[in-house]
Each structure stands twice: as C-alpha cells, then as structure tokens.
Amino acid sequence: MYLVGGAVRDELLGLPHRERDWVVTGCTPEDLLAEGYRQVGASFPVFLHPDTREEYALARTERKQGHGYHGFTVDFHPGVTLEEDLARRDLTINAMARDSAGRLIDPFGGARDLAARVLRHVSPAFREDPLRVLRVARFAARFAPLGFRVHPATLDLMREISRSGELEHLVAERVWSEIGAAMAAPQPGRFVQVLRDCGALSVLLPEVDRLFGIPQAPEFHPEIDTGAHVLLAMDMAARIGASPESVFALLLHDLGKGLTPAADLPSHPGHEAHGMPLVEAVCARLRAPGSFRELALAVCALHLRVHRLREMQAPGVMRLIEDADLLRRPERLQDLLEACEADYRGRKGREDRPYPQAARLRGALQAAQAVQARDLDVAGLSGEQIGARLREARIAAIARVTVTAGSAGPAG
Known part of the structure; x- marks a missing residue:
C-alpha cells in the first residue's frame, strides 16, 4: 500500500492536507472486501478503510476510448504496478508516492518540479482527459502565492485540447466542480487567466x-x-x-x-x-x-x-x-x-x-x-x-x- 497524490505533494510543500489517498498493488477487489474494506467506486474499485474511512484504490491504468471525462476503459488487474498507476496522473507533482517505510517514490520528477515551482504534465497521455485543462488552471490558482507557473509544454497540450473540441463533451457537473473549487483559491483570477492563455476560456x-x-x-x-x-x-x-x-x-x-x-x-x-x-x-x-x-x-x-x-x-x-x-x-x-x-x-x-x-x-x-x-x-x-x-x-x-x-x- 502506498500513500499517493495530494498528501505527498502537500507534505513536501510544508502544507497541511485534509485527506490521504492510498494505492494498493497486487490485490483484487475480493482481497480487500475480505479484510473489511467497503467498496464505493463503481467504474473502478475504490474502497474505504474499515477504521480510518480513508480511500484505498487498486492500482489501475486507463485508456482513451471516447469523448470527454468518462471516455476511458480502466484496467485494475493485480499485475498493474505503482509506476503504471502514477503514470496515468495529470501532473508530476501529483504523481508521487510514499511506501510503508516513508520512502519517496518519484518516477516522473515531481519533487524537482515542486522545487522549481512548475506545473508539468506526466506524459503525452495528458491530452486524453479534457478535464485536466481545468484542473491545471485550478492548481495554478491554488499555488499562485507560492510562485507556481504552468510549464510551456503543458500549456501547449492544453491549447491542443482546447482546439480539439473535447472540452465541449465535458458534462456540466464536472466543469462546475473545478470552477467552484477554483473560486475558493487564494488567487482565483489566475484560474481565469490560465484558461484564457490556453484558449479554453472562449470555449467554456x-x-x-x-x-x-x-x-x-x-x-x-x-x-x-x-x-x-x-x-x-x-x-x-x-x-x-x-x-x-x-x-x-x-x-x-x-x-x-x-x-x-x-x-x-x-x-x-x-x-x-x-x-x-x-x-x-x-x-x-x-x-x-x-x-x-x-x-x-x-x-x-x-x-x-x-x-x-x-x-x-x-x-x-x-x-x-x-x-x-x-x-x-x-x-x-x-x-x-x-x-x-x-x-x-x-x-x-x-x-x-x-x-x-x-x-x-x-x-x-x-x-x-x-x-x-x-x-x-x-x-x-x-x-x-x-x-x-x-x-x-x-x-x-x-x-x-x-x-x-x-x-x-x-x-x-
């Protein structure tokens, strides 16, 4: 089991984190159910710990099959590795993990980008999920006081998504989820500016x-x-x-x-x-x-x-x-x-x-x-x-x- 995502990122930034998410490798849904975990994910297995109520997800990969945020097929067999799971994430700063001994696992240079105050995509697969345009803009607004900027190559991919027509396939609830969260950021104007910089504002x-x-x-x-x-x-x-x-x-x-x-x-x-x-x-x-x-x-x-x-x-x-x-x-x-x-x-x-x-x-x-x-x-x-x-x-x-x-x- 590995601590992943925002909790690892915020710890390295010296920021408090409200929740912790975990990835489990080498297991099946039946294994976790047998240990008392409660399944809550429908499209892919996410489980709640019987005591802490924290979320535990089976390591998975994703492959683009259709339009929008939901157009993916998900594979979560026991052979999926932690690195494969981290590779599907949006930004390098969100693609880090800690093992049970507290060791940092950082295959994509997230700690380096944290130090450089850069929001950088993990891989070209970033372009497969149009919601990531809004997520990156939201992270830019959230971390603007710390001096974070969007990497030029990531901004180029965001422009590509904006031109592709994929943003029009996002359901309103997902768009609002990101916009609503951005309104609580310390520099919400940055959210709008990033969307404009990549051409998404004119679409959304x-x-x-x-x-x-x-x-x-x-x-x-x-x-x-x-x-x-x-x-x-x-x-x-x-x-x-x-x-x-x-x-x-x-x-x-x-x-x-x-x-x-x-x-x-x-x-x-x-x-x-x-x-x-x-x-x-x-x-x-x-x-x-x-x-x-x-x-x-x-x-x-x-x-x-x-x-x-x-x-x-x-x-x-x-x-x-x-x-x-x-x-x-x-x-x-x-x-x-x-x-x-x-x-x-x-x-x-x-x-x-x-x-x-x-x-x-x-x-x-x-x-x-x-x-x-x-x-x-x-x-x-x-x-x-x-x-x-x-x-x-x-x-x-x-x-x-x-x-x-x-x-x-x-x-x-």
Missing part, C-alpha cells in the same frame, strides 16, 4: 472571454481593460476573505459590458441590466448551485447602486434594501457587500482605499429591521395601508442613522 466561458479588450473609462478604471478588472476584483475578493459565491459573482458581474455598442465606449450605460440574461445563461449552462446563481444575479444588478450609497437619500437606500431582499434574507448582506467592496477596490492602484458604503448599508438595514408593525399605531388600517405605514417608518429610521457623505463612488 465565452461571455467572460469577450470582456478582454473592452475598454472602460480610465478615471474610474485605471486598468482600462474590463477583463483585467474582473481578474483584479476576483483576487481582491480572495484577499479580503470573501466567500466562493462572492468570487463567482465577480467573475460574472460585468458581463453586460461585453455587449456595449462601440459608439458608447468607454462608458457602459445599462450594463447591469444587459448582463442579467447572460448571468442567467452561464449559471444554467454550468448548473451552478442556487446560492451562487442568486448572488451572481444580485451583484450584477446592484453593484453600482451599492457603490453610490454615499449619495443616496433614505428612500433610495430603502429601495436598495428591498431589491436585494435583505429584510427577508439578511444573511445575503455579507456576501453582497464583500463582492461590491472587491469590485470597488479591484482596480489598478486603488486596492487599499476604504469602502464606507458597507458600514452605511449595514447601519441602514439594522435601522429598518428595528422597526416592526407591532410598534406602530395601525388600528383600523388595511393590510396594504399597514405595509405603506411600515415602509414610511423604516425610511424615517434609515434617515436618522445615515449621514450624507461625499460624492458617489466610481462607476463600473
């Missing part, structure tokens, strides 16, 4: 790819390029500890700018409304979870209004609270504010400026929540009249706690 997320080269007003966006701003905003979200939902919302928040007529550039009037159908379409295509979809739509629709809170009067603040559904779902406030703050600060040279809009909206929501119908004199009023009276009282409460301050935040 053409709505995002279209943003690169679209200019914005330099007084609001010194970085000018809309695609560059999206990457800066995503990385800013990770920097301030925002949720993966907020990072995903930023990936999509400016999709409407890709539809701006050339005559209007570098302004983008109405880009929030123009972007909403695109956000809906992307989320449906990826089968994004409801929490990701709902926040992405809210940020697309409302980010400019949140930026402009400093110039709003109390009725406008109340309308924003209502449109964001914050009275009914106050738990959405944190994600919304983090996404908007990252958008505001994710601009060249403006990364460290404050975002007072967040405190203002929090205070306004608290003031509105404190006013309840039971506290008002509503005797004899209809339900509609009670609702109007309650809304008026909440606007008055917001007006008491908010202080008119400064000018509006920058557009975009």
Whole structure:
C-alpha cells in the first residue's frame, strides 16, 4: 500500500492536507472486501478503510476510448504496478508516492518540479482527459502565492485540447466542480487567466472571454481593460476573505459590458441590466448551485447602486434594501457587500482605499429591521395601508442613522 497524490505533494510543500489517498498493488477487489474494506467506486474499485474511512484504490491504468471525462476503459488487474498507476496522473507533482517505510517514490520528477515551482504534465497521455485543462488552471490558482507557473509544454497540450473540441463533451457537473473549487483559491483570477492563455476560456466561458479588450473609462478604471478588472476584483475578493459565491459573482458581474455598442465606449450605460440574461445563461449552462446563481444575479444588478450609497437619500437606500431582499434574507448582506467592496477596490492602484458604503448599508438595514408593525399605531388600517405605514417608518429610521457623505463612488 502506498500513500499517493495530494498528501505527498502537500507534505513536501510544508502544507497541511485534509485527506490521504492510498494505492494498493497486487490485490483484487475480493482481497480487500475480505479484510473489511467497503467498496464505493463503481467504474473502478475504490474502497474505504474499515477504521480510518480513508480511500484505498487498486492500482489501475486507463485508456482513451471516447469523448470527454468518462471516455476511458480502466484496467485494475493485480499485475498493474505503482509506476503504471502514477503514470496515468495529470501532473508530476501529483504523481508521487510514499511506501510503508516513508520512502519517496518519484518516477516522473515531481519533487524537482515542486522545487522549481512548475506545473508539468506526466506524459503525452495528458491530452486524453479534457478535464485536466481545468484542473491545471485550478492548481495554478491554488499555488499562485507560492510562485507556481504552468510549464510551456503543458500549456501547449492544453491549447491542443482546447482546439480539439473535447472540452465541449465535458458534462456540466464536472466543469462546475473545478470552477467552484477554483473560486475558493487564494488567487482565483489566475484560474481565469490560465484558461484564457490556453484558449479554453472562449470555449467554456465565452461571455467572460469577450470582456478582454473592452475598454472602460480610465478615471474610474485605471486598468482600462474590463477583463483585467474582473481578474483584479476576483483576487481582491480572495484577499479580503470573501466567500466562493462572492468570487463567482465577480467573475460574472460585468458581463453586460461585453455587449456595449462601440459608439458608447468607454462608458457602459445599462450594463447591469444587459448582463442579467447572460448571468442567467452561464449559471444554467454550468448548473451552478442556487446560492451562487442568486448572488451572481444580485451583484450584477446592484453593484453600482451599492457603490453610490454615499449619495443616496433614505428612500433610495430603502429601495436598495428591498431589491436585494435583505429584510427577508439578511444573511445575503455579507456576501453582497464583500463582492461590491472587491469590485470597488479591484482596480489598478486603488486596492487599499476604504469602502464606507458597507458600514452605511449595514447601519441602514439594522435601522429598518428595528422597526416592526407591532410598534406602530395601525388600528383600523388595511393590510396594504399597514405595509405603506411600515415602509414610511423604516425610511424615517434609515434617515436618522445615515449621514450624507461625499460624492458617489466610481462607476463600473
């Protein structure tokens, strides 16, 4: 039995690892079942240890037979060696093992590539699995703070996959699994950049790819390029500890700018409304979870209004609270504010400026929540009249706690 993959890699990097995976050679499924292991793999035998619940997989080889992630035949007979199993893996840094004595087994130079901070494919068979394009981009985002880069030869294979049409055969669930994980990376913008570098972004997320080269007003966006701003905003979200939902919302928040007529550039009037159908379409295509979809739509629709809170009067603040559904779902406030703050600060040279809009909206929501119908004199009023009276009282409460301050935040 051999410890393999991420646990070995992360140990050599000095990083904690959450789980350990094992490869077993010279065994049959019946051998492991007889020892109390429980089989959980359908397409190939993976077993759970009876005590630790860690995963143990029989050593196997894979051969391409069809399209996409599932187009493989798998062989796991007892004669498959550890090196043959490691050879089917994506990157050299993931193709290392330790034996029961703790000795490192590294037939493809994974430790060397760790030291060089290189993401390199194990073999030309890398091209057989199109999902690896997304996996490499995700690893690039995860290990970006450590200085990792994609090896040029690996990037060439990723370009070959992108041109082949194989990415179109990936099922939405597998694509989302990689995208969702990348949204939790310390530099999620790197994920998008690597996909763009290899031509996969135009296949998987053409709505995002279209943003690169679209200019914005330099007084609001010194970085000018809309695609560059999206990457800066995503990385800013990770920097301030925002949720993966907020990072995903930023990936999509400016999709409407890709539809701006050339005559209007570098302004983008109405880009929030123009972007909403695109956000809906992307989320449906990826089968994004409801929490990701709902926040992405809210940020697309409302980010400019949140930026402009400093110039709003109390009725406008109340309308924003209502449109964001914050009275009914106050738990959405944190994600919304983090996404908007990252958008505001994710601009060249403006990364460290404050975002007072967040405190203002929090205070306004608290003031509105404190006013309840039971506290008002509503005797004899209809339900509609009670609702109007309650809304008026909440606007008055917001007006008491908010202080008119400064000018509006920058557009975009």
